[in-house]
Amino acid sequence: MLQSNQRIARIAAHINPPNLQMVEEDSGLERVNCRAKGASSGFKVAILGAAGGIGQPLAMLMKMNPLVSVLHLYDVVNAPGVTADISHMDTSAVVRGFLGQQQLEDALIGMDLVIIPAGVPRKPGMTRDDLFNINAGIVKTICEAIARCCPKAIVNIISNPVNSTVPIAAEVFKKAGVFDPKRVLGVTMLDVVRANTFVAEIMGLDPREVDVPVVGGHAGVTILPLLSQVKPSCSFTQKEIDYLTDRIQNGGTEVVEPLARILRIDYFADPIDVAKAGAGSATLSMAYAAVKFADACLRALRGDAAVVHCAYVASEVTELPFFASKVRLGRNGVEEIYPLGPLNEYERAGLEKAKKELAGSIQKGVSFVRK
Ligand SMILES: NC(=O)C1=CN([C@@H]2O[C@H](COP(=O)(O)OP(=O)(O)OC[C@H]3O[C@@H](n4cnc5c(N)ncnc54)[C@H](O)[C@@H]3O)[C@@H](O)[C@H]2O)C=CC1
Ligand SMILES: O=C([O-])CC(=O)C(=O)O
Helix, strand or coil: CCCHHHHHHHHHHHHCCHHHHHHHHHHCCCCHHHCCCCCCCCEEEEEECCCCCCHHHHHHHHHCCCCEEEEEEEECCCHHHHHHHHHCCCCCCEEEEEECHHHHHHHHCCCCEEEECCCCCCCCCCCHHHHHHHHHHHHHHHHHHHHHHCCCCEEEECCCCHHHHHHHHHHHHHHCCCCCHHHEEECCHHHHHHHHHHHHHHHCCCHHHCECCEEECCCHHHEEECHHHCECCCCCCHHHHHHHHHHHHCHHHHHHCCCCCCCCCCCCCCHHHHCCCCCCCCCHHHHHHHHHHHHHHHHHHHCCCCEEEEEEEECCCCCCCEEEEEEEEECCEEEEECCCCCCCHHHHHHHHHHHHHHHHHHHHHHHHHHC
């Protein structure tokens, strides 16, 4: 039976790893973090930005994933509290918290998958690119640490502007001599999740049975839904195509901005209710999408066949160095990038617009690291 002070120390150690060694030395306790049954097999996953609007529900959902054996939660604020909270869930993954930059490397050592939702979100009136000045530096610092501590990890980048943060990550890894284009993935899953939902809504289908490829990037016109390739095969009127394309491209803004979609949304009488209006951007649907994507990465790491999703990756599908399209995931990350398939005239025009904007965003990210 443990003494009261030992029990308290155990809790502290669980939440704050630097105390762990001290506790082991002082009390002779075994590493509490290794005690959970079922924790020996499975993957080690780190969430960076784990105390944020996306990070918290993402951490909760990853703690529920049976493929995860160890879950590291890192943030520059509030990581201990979130870790304590999540660690009480009676699922097998062992949770450890890491607070502040001095613990970033500890958070990363040995990780198989690193998920990055660290950074500031949009407020009304902002584009994702307006986040560049703050988030570019955050992603750069984090990726420098990944290059040192777990260069073989699969990296899922959520922080916006994804169109630039993925090129930033790639440049950092190149500089460190560890860039593997198969392992760096921009998370565009929320665009697919939204597209599936909106198509299902107007076609009267079950969203779980709908699959809309969304290619290009993750901002405005760079988000290009290929409605001609929807499964199950659907035939849309031009009005429906215009509505769906616009809504999928501006799904993020629908959450951020009051009044943004006043003319189209009919489920609230008061348009003010339609957005977070300064309280941030999508967090819950994003956590859902991030977990869907992370789970796919883990299943692929395990060796499952035919794990195919859209993601923004280093690519030769177009003349641009990065592009989102369907990729097959495997034990090494991106094993195969699929071509875009036949596009109709509307989609070809959309592709040209997307590429024009993407080229600038990619260059901006690359220059940020090379400067
Ligand atoms: N890829 C996508 O589809 C989506 C991306 N996002 C983006 O995700 C990011 C996070 O959004 P939210 O969670 O809503 O923001 P948030 O502000 O609620 O949370 C961000 C977290 O990052 C932490 N953070 C800040 N600097 C950090 C650093 N240097 N290292 C580690 N953590 C740090 C903050 O302390 C905070 O806990 C934003 O950039 C947002 O635009 C949001 C929705 C969808
Ligand atoms: O719109 C934003 O700023 C957040 C985001 O990327 C999304 O919800 O798709």
